[in-house]
Amino acid sequence: MPTAKSLAAPAPPAPPLPFVDHFQCYKVKRSKGGPKFNKILGVAIKDQFGAGTIDLLKPTELCAPADKNGENPGAENHQSHLLCYRARGNAPFGTKQVWLGTQFGALNQVSLSHRPRFCVPSIKNPTTTTTTTSTTTTTTPGSPSAAFLEESPDLLD
Numbered sequence: 372m373p374t375a376k377s378l379a380a381p382a383p384p385a386p387p388l389p390f391v392d393h394f395q396c397y398k399v400k401r402s403k404g405g406p407k408f409n410k411i412l413g414v415a416i417k418d419q420f421g422a423g424t425i426d427l428l429k430p431t432e433l434c435a436p437a438d439k440n441g442e443n444p445g446a447e448n449h450q451s452h453l454l455c456y457r458a459r460g461n462a463p464f465g466t467k468q469v470w471l472g473t474q475f476g477a478l479n480q481v482s483l484s485h486r487p488r489f490c491v492p493s494i495k496n497p498t499t500t501t502t503t504t505s506t507t508t509t510t511t512p513g514s515p516s517a518a519f520l521e522e523s524p525d526l527l528d
Contacts, residue, residue: 382477
């Protein structure tokens with residue numbers, strides 16, 4: 372849900388609609404017989420709460436843009452998704468106090484204590500192009516099960 376944040380009271384008002392898509396998240400698990408996920412170790416991150424290094428242990432959720440209550444018609448067709456991983460921090464995070472504002476109301480003095488998830492922008496049904504000396508082939512998978520997601524590679528560098 373789009374949320375405004377402040378590091379001091381009072382909680383800010385909710386962002387105007389549609390500022391950012393709402394997302395509906397779905398549990399992700401490996402298909403029977405599919406390859407095991409290889410952990411991604413030592414991902415350096417920096418956000419407004421500080422810098423750190425995390426390990427991405429496995430994908431946990433796929434979050435798709437959603438049109439909640441008719442507030443953002445067409446959002447369900449947006450290509451930008453989020454693929455979230457269970458994360459483990461390699462250094463203490465500490466506790467941060469924040470005040471949050473959503474369209475459902477204020478959340479006052481919320482404690483942030485660790486980074487359990489890390490979500491990366493992903494694209495549903497990406498188009499790939501292969502060029503050889505005499506042929507160019509473009510493939511557009513028909514569903515996420517055909518080619519699940521293509522992550523934005525610059526976010527994991």
